[in-house]
Amino acid sequence: MTDARPGEIDFITAKQQIEAEIERFMAGRAGLEIPRIVFEKGELKVTFAPPIMDREHIVDALLLLKSCIENLRVHTMEASFAVFQSMGSNLYETKYFSQGIKFKFIDIGYPRVEISRPGNLVQEEIQAIVGLFKLFHPAVAKVNPTAVLSKLGASVYGLPGDEERTALTETWDSIGGYEKTKQEVQETILMPLQHPEVFHEVSRLSRGASAGLPRAILFEGPPGVGKTTMARILAKEAGLPLVYVPVENILSKYYGESAQNMAAIFDACEVFERAILFLDEIDSLAGSREEGLIEATRRVLSVLLRKIDGFERKNGILTIGATNRAMDLDRALLSRFDTILRFPMPDAKEREAIFRQYVHHLNDAELKGLSELGEGLSGRNIRDICQMAERRWARHLVLEKAAASAPPASTYLELVREKIRDIEWLQLHS
Numbered sequence: 001m002t003d004a005r006p007g008e009i010d011f012i013t014a015k016q017q018i019e020a021e022i023e024r025f026m027a028g029r030a031g032l033e034i035p036r037i038v039f040e041k042g043e044l045k046v047t048f049a050p051p052i053m054d055r056e057h058i059v060d061a062l063l064l065l066k067s068c069i070e071n072l073r074v075h076t077m078e079a080s081f082a083v084f085q086s087m088g089s090n091l092y093e094t095k096y097f098s099q100g101i102k103f104k105f106i107d108i109g110y111p112r113v114e115i116s117r118p119g120n121l122v123q124e125e126i127q128a129i130v131g132l133f134k135l136f137h138p139a140v141a142k143v144n145p146t147a148v149l150s151k152l153g154a155s156v157y158g159l160p161g162d163e164e165r166t167a168l169t170e171t172w173d174s175i176g177g178y179e180k181t182k183q184e185v186q187e188t189i190l191m192p193l194q195h196p197e198v199f200h201e202v203s204r205l206s207r208g209a210s211a212g213l214p215r216a217i218l219f220e221g222p223p224g225v226g227k228t229t230m231a232r233i234l235a236k237e238a239g240l241p242l243v244y245v246p247v248e249n250i251l252s253k254y255y256g257e258s259a260q261n262m263a264a265i266f267d268a269c270e271v272f273e274r275a276i277l278f279l280d281e282i283d284s285l286a287g288s289r290e291e292g293l294i295e296a297t298r299r300v301l302s303v304l305l306r307k308i309d310g311f312e313r314k315n316g317i318l319t320i321g322a323t324n325r326a327m328d329l330d331r332a333l334l335s336r337f338d339t340i341l342r343f344p345m346p347d348a349k350e351r352e353a354i355f356r357q358y359v360h361h362l363n364d365a366e367l368k369g370l371s372e373l374g375e376g377l378s379g380r381n382i383r384d385i386c387q388m389a390e391r392r393w394a395r396h397l398v399l400e401k402a403a404a405s406a407p408p409a410s411t412y413l414e415l416v417r418e419k420i421r422d423i424e425w426l427q428l429h430s
Helices: 011-026 055-066 095-101 125-136 147-149 179-194 196-207 226-238 248-253 258-269 295-312 331-335 348-358 364-373 380-399 409-429
Strands: 038-042 043-048 072-078 081-085 102-106 112-118 155-157 214-218 244-245 276-282 318-324 337-341
Touching: 011 125, 043 125, 043 364, 055 081, 055 125, 055 348, 072 179, 081 276, 102 248, 102 258, 112 125, 112 337, 125 155, 179 196, 179 226, 179 337, 214 226, 226 244, 226 318, 244 248, 244 258, 248 258, 258 276, 258 295, 295 331, 295 409, 318 409, 348 364, 348 380
Parallel strands: 214 318, 214 337, 244 276, 276 318
Antiparallel strands: 038 043, 043 112, 072 081, 081 102, 102 112, 155 244
């Protein structure tokens, strides 16, 4: 039990004041999350996740806190963990040392600021908390979104001025076959991105309103059929940065904090004037909210629903989700997507085109034979087979001390049969 201090403010009033000041600061800045403020077991706790945590901000935080909090001391100052604590008003009474307000700056797993103290706050402490939030949420233009996204497990490709490191090199020829799917992508997504003024003007002339350009698209199809490659091609053709988010990795890497980090990813994307946000493996959230999702997954799903809704009101961000099982997704999530583009397994003609993409030395009859034998193979399966054929043939040449040559058709046929057997075994035992 702590002694009451002069000027203490009860929890409800303090919470309302902090939230009101932060909401005023956040006005017009979509995406920022209000800090979590709770009172548990006699201790008041405030937690928020800054977009980025670095030493410069922590030093600035120390200077800010020293101007608000008396007898503040540095308890810990390490690379990814810092603690500042008030020693209380009476430095000669050690019993007060554990009762002062404590500020933790943690950059382990995900960046966060945790503030706690036994009992209630005084006005100076409220102002310190609000000041910290403002310090760690500077004007959006000053935040480096690429650094924030990288820290959260996402990757950015196709950044202007950083082409060498983030280049998108894929072209339409990178996906063999799939001519119908390519045409759908070009007409449904690429044309509106490249010529929005035409779509807006047609809608204005016909119904007196701007066109509802696509805001969220779902790519649906089995693994290995080119969904991710198509997103990369689309970003390159549209001249937009691609933000790649592996949803399953975000869920597993940041278990328990996944929702907070997913929200931060969307917030960082808002810094880009225009971009494509690609949510890969969105079926990691498969199952409706009524079917017993674990709480952490349910929170991530709620964030996605809210954030996609928010992006639909913006003109510059296109969200693309990729799934293997659209029918298993939450119905509310499915409803957020304007269009579902399906990527089927390649047919015989498309398999032949994919083999031709990776094998230039075989004749038409040999390529057709590989295609017919390879029923059930995806584009990724075919790519892997062709690469494995090269390695297997190279090992053969080394052992035989023979001159370099391209693999014969028999090597590819052998590997196609092996892959088909592997697929059948997996299907039998899954």
